[in-house]
Each structure stands twice: as structure tokens, then as C-alpha cells.
Amino acid sequence: MMEITVIIPVYNREKLLPRTLASVVAQTYRPLHVVLVDNGSTDRSLAVLQEFCDKYAAPDFRVTVCEELNPGAPSARNAGLRRATSEWVMFFDSDDEMGARLVENYVSAIGKNPDADIVYTDMKIVDDAGRSMIKRSPRKGGIHFLCGNIFHTYFSTQRYVVRRDVIETVGAWNTETFGWDDWELGIRLMLYTSRIVKAESSEPQVIVHAHADSITGTQYSDKVDKLLACVDEAEKHVRASGLRDADILLNCLDYKKIVLASACRREGSMRGEQLFHDVLRSTPSRKVKAVFVSGYWLASRGVRGTARVAERLFRLF
Structure with a gap:
């Protein structure tokens, strides 16, 4: 079966990591290669990652723990990408959750669309008070889809899986951009390929937790x-x-x-x-x-x- 690589950058997420990592272990799909990149954490994040590796690593659930000292999530994601060997890769944030069928849904969509370069999906945002909002993405559709991505970021970090050679061809993550780095990469990907399909799900399999120190914070x-x-x-x-x-x-x-x-x-x-x-x-x-x-x-x-x-x-x- 096709292996999928999941790349997760980590910076000072000791308390939130267990929730995210538990959602990765709970994936119904195997084989997975989970690449965990500590980005200079000053808490016990690196130790938590190593403990996770020691406990869960298996032939069909490979775990790689590494460090990237250049600051910033783009640098950490690129470091993880360099360690990927699978045809398809996806990225996730260390404070969010995967629904159990996220990777399974991606692989199903790839199987139905073997020429696809990117598969994307919907997500749910949950705030500290427990209120939730679902962000749905339309099916691909020409200039309307491109414009919609500019305003609504269909390709936010957690919402897609991409062929490794495609993301490498467009230059991977731009280490000179911050804040909207996933948005900027998403535009490059859309300009490069139109072979994009959506993985449909009755319930979003990406759960983003918006909080004060989250990447999805509210200050501009x-x-x-x-x-x-x-x-x-x-x-x-x-x-x-x-x-x-x-x-x-x-x-x-x-x-x-x-x-x-x-x-x-x-x-x-x-x-x-x-x-x-x-x-x-x-x-x-x-x-x-x-x-x-x-x-x-x-x-x-x-x-x-x-x-x-x-x-x-x-x-x-």
C-alpha cells in the first residue's frame, strides 16, 4: 500500500502535543511515516516527541524525530520534507487534530483520481470556548477557485496532501515569509498545477484549535x-x-x-x-x-x- 508522510513542526508545544499526536496514531490508514521536527523548543517538546517515537514506532508507522535550529515553521517543514521518501506528503500543526479518517479519505481520493497532484479537504475551527465553525472549500473550478483561495486559503497547512515532487518543484516552503506562508505556498501550487481534487467527508477531518498563541490567532x-x-x-x-x-x-x-x-x-x-x-x-x-x-x-x-x-x-x- 502507498505510504503517506505526515510532517509536523513543533515549537514549545509540550502541553498540546499529546492531543495532536494521539490523533495521528488514531488514523485508520497505514502505512504512515510521521516526521516530527523540533524547532528549537525550550520546554519538554523534544522529549515528548522522542517518547512518542519510542512508544509507537512500528514497521507500518514509521516515526522520525529531528531538529531544525533555523527558526520558523517554514524552515522546520522543509527540514521534514527533506526526510520524506514517499510519493505523497502532508503537513500538520502541532496544536491541531486529525479526524480518524483524514488520511484514509485522502488515499481514497487519490485512488479515484490517479492523475491528481493535490487533494484538499474541509476543516473545522474550534475556539477556546468550544464554539466551532466549519470552513468548506468548493470543488475546483478555474479562475473562481483561484480567486477563492486568495480570500479563503483553501490550501492552509493542514488541509491537503500533495505529491512530493510537485511541492519540491515549486520551491517548497518560503523561509522568508511568515504569518501567511501557507497561503503563499498554496498560490504557487495552484499556479503550477490544475490537477487538484477534493476529498469529500460528511464531517471535517481537520480540526483546527484557535487560541491566543496559535498560528491561526486573530491579531493583524x-x-x-x-x-x-x-x-x-x-x-x-x-x-x-x-x-x-x-x-x-x-x-x-x-x-x-x-x-x-x-x-x-x-x-x-x-x-x-x-x-x-x-x-x-x-x-x-x-x-x-x-x-x-x-x-x-x-x-x-x-x-x-x-x-x-x-x-x-x-x-x-
């Missing part, structure tokens, strides 16, 4: 420049892609900045207003400017769904 103002750097990288790749609809994608990327600006404004940061005007000054089209202005005004007041409306308008212009 203190990291706006790092997030903008991710958008700038994405713009470079779109411009170099030669896609017929590149202008639509570029407008969507600029609107991503508008959404970020509105988030900063809601947090009381003047950086949001500055970013908003920067985007307007670089936009020659009056129609697009009008979308940006109305979108910023609405999103700043907490109105949801503006990105979806903006995308539809950009495809009409």
Missing part, C-alpha cells in the same frame, strides 16, 4: 508588514505565470490588502488607513478603486462577504 496590526510581504511574493508569481486572467488575480490580491487594512483599522491601528491609501494610489482603474473604497468601508465595520462580491465584480470588469 502587529504583523502587517510580514503579511504584506506574503502578498507581494504572491503577486510576483501571478505576474510571472502568464495566465490569461492574471489581472483578475492581481485585483484580488490588492483586495486582500484592503481586507488586511480594514482588519488593522478595526484593531485601532493607523497602519490600516495608510495601507488603504497606498493601495488606492497604485490602482489606475476607477471601477476597481470604487470596489476597494466600498469594500474597505464595509469590512472596517465588520460586514462579512465583501471579498466574494469583489471577486465577482473583478471578473465582470
Whole structure:
């Protein structure tokens, strides 16, 4: 049977690791190769990883524990990728959970679509109060799918499995991007291949726990420049892609900045207003400017769904 490699970077997750690792052991699919990369933890995370390896490693459940001293999850994920030998790899965060059938569902979708390069799925987000929200992704569908990924990150870290040679070809994880590094990689993957399929499930098999020190935290103002750097990288790749609809994608990327600006404004940061005007000054089209202005005004007041409306308008212009 086909082996799947699961790569998990770890930094100071001693207390949360047992939940994540238990969900990996509970997978209904074998064989698995679990690569656990400690990224310079100062707590007992590395010891927890080694204990896990000693307890659960088996011929059909290989466990590799390694260290990556260069800081940042992208560096740690690349270190794990270098240790993968399987055709297919997936990434997961050390504070989230896998539903028991996550890998099984991926492998089933691969079996039904042998030419696929990427298989993605839905996820559920759970906050500290136990409230949950399901984030569903549409089936693949041309420019609409590409635009939707810009706004909704269908390829967040935990939500897909990919051929190892494909992720290596696009350059793997960008170690110069932080915050939206999975979003930036997802755009590169989408620009590279259209052989993408969805693994359907009645209940999401990816459970993301949003908490104060999670990668999926809610503060924007203190990291706006790092997030903008991710958008700038994405713009470079779109411009170099030669896609017929590149202008639509570029407008969507600029609107991503508008959404970020509105988030900063809601947090009381003047950086949001500055970013908003920067985007307007670089936009020659009056129609697009009008979308940006109305979108910023609405999103700043907490109105949801503006990105979806903006995308539809950009495809009409």
C-alpha cells in the first residue's frame, strides 16, 4: 500500500502535543511515516516527541524525530520534507487534530483520481470556548477557485496532501515569509498545477484549535508588514505565470490588502488607513478603486462577504 508522510513542526508545544499526536496514531490508514521536527523548543517538546517515537514506532508507522535550529515553521517543514521518501506528503500543526479518517479519505481520493497532484479537504475551527465553525472549500473550478483561495486559503497547512515532487518543484516552503506562508505556498501550487481534487467527508477531518498563541490567532496590526510581504511574493508569481486572467488575480490580491487594512483599522491601528491609501494610489482603474473604497468601508465595520462580491465584480470588469 502507498505510504503517506505526515510532517509536523513543533515549537514549545509540550502541553498540546499529546492531543495532536494521539490523533495521528488514531488514523485508520497505514502505512504512515510521521516526521516530527523540533524547532528549537525550550520546554519538554523534544522529549515528548522522542517518547512518542519510542512508544509507537512500528514497521507500518514509521516515526522520525529531528531538529531544525533555523527558526520558523517554514524552515522546520522543509527540514521534514527533506526526510520524506514517499510519493505523497502532508503537513500538520502541532496544536491541531486529525479526524480518524483524514488520511484514509485522502488515499481514497487519490485512488479515484490517479492523475491528481493535490487533494484538499474541509476543516473545522474550534475556539477556546468550544464554539466551532466549519470552513468548506468548493470543488475546483478555474479562475473562481483561484480567486477563492486568495480570500479563503483553501490550501492552509493542514488541509491537503500533495505529491512530493510537485511541492519540491515549486520551491517548497518560503523561509522568508511568515504569518501567511501557507497561503503563499498554496498560490504557487495552484499556479503550477490544475490537477487538484477534493476529498469529500460528511464531517471535517481537520480540526483546527484557535487560541491566543496559535498560528491561526486573530491579531493583524502587529504583523502587517510580514503579511504584506506574503502578498507581494504572491503577486510576483501571478505576474510571472502568464495566465490569461492574471489581472483578475492581481485585483484580488490588492483586495486582500484592503481586507488586511480594514482588519488593522478595526484593531485601532493607523497602519490600516495608510495601507488603504497606498493601495488606492497604485490602482489606475476607477471601477476597481470604487470596489476597494466600498469594500474597505464595509469590512472596517465588520460586514462579512465583501471579498466574494469583489471577486465577482473583478471578473465582470
